[in-house]
Amino acid sequence: MLALKWWKILAIILVLYSIIGGFLIDVPKLSILYETIRNTYFHVTLWFAMMLLMSISMVYSIKHLSTPTQQNDLIASETANIGLFFGVLGLVTGMIWAQFTWGAFWVNDVKTNGTAITLLIYFAYTVLRGSVEDDEKRGRIAAVYNIFAFVMLILFLGILPRVNDSLHPGNGGNPAFGNYDMDNTMRMVFYPAIIGYFLLGLWFVDLRIRLKKIKQKLTAE
Amino acid sequence: MIIKDAITIAKHELKLEIRNKNALGGLILYSISTVFITYLSTEGYIPSNLFSALLWIILLFISINAAGKSFLQTNSGRHLFYFSNVSPQAYILGKHFFTSGLVLVLMFLVSGLSYFLFEPKIENMLFFSITIFLGSLGFAFTIGFLSAVAQTASGNFTMVSILSFPVLLPFFLTQIKLLNISLARFNIDLALKYIGILCLLNLLVLGLSYILFPYLWRD
Numbered sequence: 001m002l003a004l005k006w007w008k009i010l011a012i013i014l015v016l017y018s019i020i021g022g023f024l025i026d027v028p029k030l031s032i033l034y035e036t037i038r039n040t041y042f043h044v045t046l047w048f049a050m051m052l053l054m055s056i057s058m059v060y061s062i063k064h065l066s067t068p069t070q071q072n073d074l075i076a077s078e079t080a081n082i083g084l085f086f087g088v089l090g091l092v093t094g095m096i097w098a099q100f101t102w103g104a105f106w107v108n109d110v111k112t113n114g115t116a117i118t119l120l121i122y123f124a125y126t127v128l129r130g131s132v133e134d135d136e137k138r139g140r141i142a143a144v145y146n147i148f149a150f151v152m153l154i155l156f157l158g159i160l161p162r163v164n165d166s167l168h169p170g171n172g173g174n175p176a177f178g179n180y181d182m183d184n185t186m187r188m189v190f191y192p193a194i195i196g197y198f199l200l201g202l203w204f205v206d207l208r209i210r211l212k213k214i215k216q217k218l219t220a221e
Numbered sequence: 222m223i224i225k226d227a228i229t230i231a232k233h234e235l236k237l238e239i240r241n242k243n244a245l246g247g248l249i250l251y252s253i254s255t256v257f258i259t260y261l262s263t264e265g266y267i268p269s270n271l272f273s274a275l276l277w278i279i280l281l282f283i284s285i286n287a288a289g290k291s292f293l294q295t296n297s298g299r300h301l302f303y304f305s306n307v308s309p310q311a312y313i314l315g316k317h318f319f320t321s322g323l324v325l326v327l328m329f330l331v332s333g334l335s336y337f338l339f340e341p342k343i344e345n346m347l348f349f350s351i352t353i354f355l356g357s358l359g360f361a362f363t364i365g366f367l368s369a370v371a372q373t374a375s376g377n378f379t380m381v382s383i384l385s386f387p388v389l390l391p392f393f394l395t396q397i398k399l400l401n402i403s404l405a406r407f408n409i410d411l412a413l414k415y416i417g418i419l420c421l422l423n424l425l426v427l428g429l430s431y432i433l434f435p436y437l438w439r440d
Contacts, residue, residue, distance in 0.1 A: 065436050113394075120387035127383055131375045141374050144433045148366070149388055151429060152422075156391040159418055 007199055014196025018045065021189040028186070039097040040186065041193050046090035049197035053083035053205075054122075058150040061143035073139035074209050076146060077129060082204045084122045086197070091115050114157050121149045223311045230307065230315025231322070234291075238323070244290075248323075252283050252331050260338045272341045273400035276332065277356070277393060283327055284357065288320045288364035289381040292372040304438070313366070313434040317427065321361035328357040341404060348403040348412050355419040356396040359426060363389055366430035373437050395419055 022041035060076035094115070095105045106112060128145055132138035238245055259275055267275065303312050332353050336343075343349050364385050371380035399415040402408060 065433075113390075117387050117390050120390075124383050124387055128370070128374055128380070131377070131380060137373070140436055141370060144436050145367075145370055145384065148370075148429050148433060151425065152388050152391060155422065155425065159391070159395075 008203055011196055011199035011203055014192045015200055018189055018193030018196055022193070025185055025189060036097055036101050037186075039093060041189055043090055043093040043097060045190065045193040045197050046086050046093065048194045049201050050083045050086040050090060052198050053079045053086065053201050054150060054153075057083060058146060061146040061150075064139055064143045065147075068136065068139060070135070070139075073135075073143070074212060075205070076139075076143060078205045078208045078212075079201075080122055080125055080146065081208070082201050084119065084126070085204075086201060087115070087119055087122065091119065117156060118153060121153055125149065223308060223314065226307045226311035227314035227318060230303070230312060231318035234315065234319040235322070238319075244294075248283075248287055248327060249330065251286060252279075252327050253334065255279050255283065256331055256334045256338065260335075265339055267339065269341050269404040270401055272335075272339055273397055273404060276335055277397055277400070279331060279335070280328055280353075280356070281360065281389065281393065283331060284324045284360040285364055285382055285385065287324050287327055288361045289368045289371075289378060289385075291316055291320045291365050292368040293376060293378060293381070309435040309438040310431055312438070313369070313430055316365055316369075317362055317430070320365040321358050324357045324361040325354065328353055343404055344407040345403045345412075348407070348416075349400065351416060352396055352399045352403060352419075355416065355423060356392065359392045359396075359419065359423050360389065362423065362426040362430060363392065366426065366434070369430075369434065369437055392419070392422055395422070 018041050022038055027035070027037050057076050057079040060072050060079065064072035064076055094112075098107060098112075099105050125142065125146060129138055129142050132141060256279060259279060263271075263275070307315075364381065367384045367388065368381045371377065371384060374380060395415050395418050399412060399419070402412050402415070
């Protein structure tokens with residue numbers, strides 16, 4: 001009856017586990033953070049999942065340039081879309097967290113600016129895709145922009161925190177989820193949560209690709 | 222071979238630009254009036270960090286106008302002519318040479334004019350000029366390449382700004398930092414670090430456009 005593949009079941013279990021465990025399991029008491037450290041299980045994992053999806057999108061863009069197929073293009077565009085969705089969720093959870101720890105929804109910080117740029121780049125990517133009619137051409141141009149923008153983005157996210165100080169946990173001596181502050185019980189929720197959200201993202205991608213294919217078939221008939 | 226072709230293309234573009242005096246004059250007038258409007262609206266008295274921010278915003282818009290046209294202006298006939306004569310790598314390099322030259326000239330014009338009007342106290346003139354130089358190269362490369370993307374996509378000018386603003390932000394933020402340092406509290410270690418980052422960004426954009434342009438070209 002339930003014809004779910006194993007990884008979809010795994011995604012459901014891991015996400016449920018991370019939500020229940022994230023709220024109930026004891027967390028270390030750190031100054032400034034206190035109970036808000038639980039946001040690690042949501043905000044940080046969503047971001048990890050987003051970066052993984054964006055990387056997949058980039059890889060498929062490269063693939064699309066070397067062997068242009070409709071499948072490569074669909075995967076590249078849909079992983080970017082779902083990554084964007086996760087990015088928005090990550091931003092919202094981060095903003096709620098910032099309101100209670102920093103006292104404002106938006107702080108002029110390196111990390112928040114990095115988020116804003118990531119989202120802008122991928123919104124520009126969707127606008128670019130929307131502006132081209134021809135399928136073959138759209139895939140090629142979008143792939144070129146995707147590769148260009150992703151490399152710039154990685155460089156930006158890598159460089160900027162090193163030249164600026166940040167309020168964000170993990171920078172400038174703030175307590176964080178890094179090696180020293182995150183204990184083993186936290187890791188037990190944190191890593192499964194990343195895998196869970198990533199698999200959930202892949203599931204979304206899978207559904208959207210199938211939907212697109214069905215739509216194409218219907219319009220072709 | 223590629224470099225030689227690229228220089229030929231750059232020379233050719235320059236010749237076309239000079240022949241079309243209206244466009245060039247329009248750009249220069251646009252730059253001057255933008256600076257003057259900023260001067261009038263701030264009444265000329267602004268703190269140095271605001272000066273660097275305003276200067277970069279002005280420079281951003283001018284370079285979008287100057288470099289954004291580089292591919293949009295090229296009509297399909299001329300495109301076909303280049304297509305049949307040179308390799309795509311030579312073509313994009315030639316375009317880069319030309320647009321970076323054009324943007325450099327405009328940038329120094331604008332910064333000179335704003336220096337004259339706003340009279341900011343600059344601690345280190347050398348690093349101020351290096352910042353403008355590296356910044357304009359980066360702007361020209363990035364916007365030039367993305368205008369090629371926009372041209373293949375829709376031939377629409379708004380597309381250039383939509384695509385290039387987010388990608389230009391890394392440049393923008395490091396340039397503002399570097400300019401702030403050269404305006405006040407100059408620190409050689411920090412300045413060299415930022416210059417290193419800017420050079421890296423420039424090389425990266427140049428490399429990426431060199432690799433990716435042949436895929437745009439097949440029309």
